[in-house]
Amino acid sequence: MLTGEQLKQQAGVRTLQAIQSEVESTNKIALSVDCVIFGFDENKLKVLLIKSDLKKYLGKWSLLGDLVFPNEDLDAAAYRILKQRTGLSDVFLEQVHTFGKVSRHPAGRVVTIAYYSLINVQHHKLNILDNELHWHDVKSINNMAFDHQEIFDTCLKQLQKRVQEHPLGFNLLPKKFSLRELQNLYEAILDFKMDRRNFRKKFFSMDFLIDIKEMEQDVPHRPGKLYKFNFEKYEKKKKKFIGIDF
Amino acid sequence: MLTGEQLKQQAGVRTLQAIQSEVESTNKIALSVDCVIFGFDENKLKVLLIKSDLKKYLGKWSLLGDLVFPNEDLDAAAYRILKQRTGLSDVFLEQVHTFGKVSRHPAGRVVTIAYYSLINVQHHKLNILDNELHWHDVKSINNMAFDHQEIFDTCLKQLQKRVQEHPLGFNLLPKKFSLRELQNLYEAILDFKMDRRNFRKKFFSMDFLIDIKEMEQDVPHRPGKLYKFNFEKYEKKKKKFIGIDF
DNA sequence: ATTTAATGTGTAAATTAAACACATTATATT
DNA sequence: AATATAATGTGTTTAATTTACACATTAAAT
Numbered sequence: 001m002l003t004g005e006q007l008k009q010q011a012g013v014r015t016l017q018a019i020q021s022e023v024e025s026t027n028k029i030a031l032s033v034d035c036v037i038f039g040f041d042e043n044k045l046k047v048l049l050i051k052s053d054l055k056k057y058l059g060k061w062s063l064l065g066d067l068v069f070p071n072e073d074l075d076a077a078a079y080r081i082l083k084q085r086t087g088l089s090d091v092f093l094e095q096v097h098t099f100g101k102v103s104r105h106p107a108g109r110v111v112t113i114a115y116y117s118l119i120n121v122q123h124h125k126l127n128i129l130d131n132e133l134h135w136h137d138v139k140s141i142n143n144m145a146f147d148h149q150e151i152f153d154t155c156l157k158q159l160q161k162r163v164q165e166h167p168l169g170f171n172l173l174p175k176k177f178s179l180r181e182l183q184n185l186y187e188a189i190l191d192f193k194m195d196r197r198n199f200r201k202k203f204f205s206m207d208f209l210i211d212i213k214e215m216e217q218d219v220p221h222r223p224g225k226l227y228k229f230n231f232e233k234y235e236k237k238k239k240k241f242i243g244i245d246f
Numbered sequence: 247m248l249t250g251e252q253l254k255q256q257a258g259v260r261t262l263q264a265i266q267s268e269v270e271s272t273n274k275i276a277l278s279v280d281c282v283i284f285g286f287d288e289n290k291l292k293v294l295l296i297k298s299d300l301k302k303y304l305g306k307w308s309l310l311g312d313l314v315f316p317n318e319d320l321d322a323a324a325y326r327i328l329k330q331r332t333g334l335s336d337v338f339l340e341q342v343h344t345f346g347k348v349s350r351h352p353a354g355r356v357v358t359i360a361y362y363s364l365i366n367v368q369h370h371k372l373n374i375l376d377n378e379l380h381w382h383d384v385k386s387i388n389n390m391a392f393d394h395q396e397i398f399d400t401c402l403k404q405l406q407k408r409v410q411e412h413p414l415g416f417n418l419l420p421k422k423f424s425l426r427e428l429q430n431l432y433e434a435i436l437d438f439k440m441d442r443r444n445f446r447k448k449f450f451s452m453d454f455l456i457d458i459k460e461m462e463q464d465v466p467h468r469p470g471k472l473y474k475f476n477f478e479k480y481e482k483k484k485k486k487f488i489g490i491d492f
Numbered sequence: 493a494t495t496t497a498a499t500g501t502g503t504a505a506a507t508t509a510a511a512c513a514c515a516t517t518a519t520a521t522t
Numbered sequence: 523a524a525t526a527t528a529a530t531g532t533g534t535t536t537a538a539t540t541t542a543c544a545c546a547t548t549a550a551a552t
Contacts, residue, residue, distance in 0.1 A: 027276060027313055027315070027316065028274035028275055028276050028277075028316075029274055029275065029276075029277045029314065029316055030273060030274050030275075031274075031275045031277065031346075031357060067273055068275065068346070068357075069273070070273065070274075070275055070355050071348055071355070072348065073346060073347055073348055074344065074346035074347075074357065095343060095344065097341060098320065098341065098344045098359050100277075100314070100319060100320035100359075101319055101320075102317055102318065102319055109316050109317070111277060111314075111320065113344050113346075163490075164489060164490045164491065165491065165492065166492060167492055178530090179530090179531095180529085180530080186490070195510075195511075195512085196530090196531090197511095197512085197513095197531090197532075197533085198509075198510065198511085200531080200532085201509095201532095201533095202490060202509090206492060208492070215518095219518090219519090219529085220518095220519065220520075220528085220529090221517090221518070221519065221520090221527080221528050221529040221530080222516080222517045222518045222519075222528075222529050222530050222531095223517090223518070223519095223529090223530085224529080224530055224531085225530085225531090234492065237492075243410060243540090244409075244410045244432065244448060245410065245411065246411065246412060246413055246452060246454070246480065246483075424499090425499090425500095426498085426499080441541075441542075441543085442499090442500090443500090443501075443502085443542095443543085443544095444540075444541070444542085446500080446501085447501095447502095448540095461549095465498085465549090465550085466496095466497080466498090466549095466550065466551075467496080467497045467498040467499080467548090467549070467550065467551090468497075468498050468499050468500095468547080468548045468549045468550075469498090469499085469548090469549070469550090470498080470499055470500085471499085471500090489509085
């Protein structure tokens with residue numbers, strides 16, 4: 001009869017004590033974060049990319065990322081990159097997925113934690129520090145460096161899903177926006193056209209838009225009303241939850 | 247006038263070459279995976295836990311996890327743990343989130359990638375190698391070791407969401423099941439009661455259940471019909487996609 | 493033969509989503 | 523000043539989906 005401990009040994013199960021000693025030793029891996037930074041400009045969904053400077057991927061575009069410091073929280077590392085690259089703080093940021101194929105990175109084993117963030121391009125425009133940074137139309141990007149295409153695709157899908165469930169999109173718009181801008185945003189993110197009357201009805205019936213009694217300025221046509229999103233009211237509401245639907 | 251390179255230096259941005267040298271050096275972190283292994287038994291949703299053997303958390307329950315080897319893919323590490331702990335291969339497994347607070351683990355900096363998996367408890371019962379392993383009713387667990395309560399809560403929420411969008415639940419059931427078993431499963435995962443007629447109507451209208459013309463055996467009441475899930479048909483179908491609803 | 497405890501089924505009402513057209517307004521043009 | 527333009531703003535009808543709700547049937551147990 002074997003003891004529990006012996007059975008564990010036999011099964012190749014290691015104890016926490018064993019783990020602890022390994023944490024102290026060489027069983028470590030380089031960790032990075034990569035940010036898919038989305039913006040919205042000229043009625044198009046954009047992503048901020050940088051030209052790869054690794055030989056293997058020369059000229060290809062890659063996401064903005066960096067290694068995580070051993071004494072740094074993951075979210076903090078992602079915020080650091082955003083701050084460095086856009087000059088912005090207080091941006092929307094969400095972790096999406098961790099990519100860790102053994103050979104995903106030419107520099108060695110690097111596991112990367114993917115985030116996406118949503119920024120208002122107007123706030124950012126003057127802060128690009130680097131002429132190798134560019135805003136790309138999401139519909140035109142393909143063939144990125146490393147496994148960044150896969151990371152990007154995953155993050156875009158996540159954004160498309162989340163934006164239907166939560167009021168994330170407003171992070172991409174000015175505080176005051178017209179319903180047309182809002183619809184353009186949704187159409188750009190979800191990549192299809194919607195009926196204007198039904199779109200407006202939907203948002204008005206949610207009752208989170210505040211009519212601020214102002215009109216668009218300097219538009220070459222009849223100006224639309226401007227609205228703000230009522231985040232306070234939204235936070236109070238509990239999300240209903242049910243509906244099995246494969 | 248500063249060059250792009252100087253501007254990057256100024257902003258604290260590091261190049262990929264700089265990263266490469268750091269990957270080779272000490273800028274590494276221990277990585278683990280933790281698995282929330284769900285089962286379904288006696289009409290209750292269960293989770294497989296192990297007694298912590300670290301002093302700090304003595305007697306508390308923790309998830310099943312282990313360090314990731316430097317030459318091991320993340321998913322492979324998760325499958326390894328499942329195989330070690332349950333004896334099962336070919337189980338459903340999905341990555342959920344990566345937890346990396348600097349002080350989350352008493353053994354030092356350990357970033358952990360959380361997965362959940364769904365197994366059929368019937369297949370597993372004879373394979374528990376370790377008397378410190380136990381199936382817990384998910385409704386009764388709280389106060390786990392480390393940050394495992396947070397990890398567990400996150401994974402349970404993800405399961406609750408996913409099970410409404412995809413036919414995951416069938417991984418927790420025998421191949422042949424009655425509609426009552428299926429409804430009990432959904433009620434256990436989502437933690438509320440549903441109308442039997444509407445539940446049946448819903449699943450029949452999806453048209454993925456195959457009536458295998460068999461009946462339940464050895465039940466102390468009128469036996470119900472048995473069904474299989476038509477995975478093949480499901481895979482062919484494209485998911486419809488739209489519906490903004492905060 | 494009777495009781496029990498579950499299965500199996502249908503319809504009406506309410507809600508939500510989809511389809512669809514015209515008057516209004518500010519700007520730009522002539 | 524008059525007209526053309528290009529957008530905003532608004533309701534109704536239909537279809538589809540979801541919810542609420544009750545009774546007959548069946549096999550096993552008594």
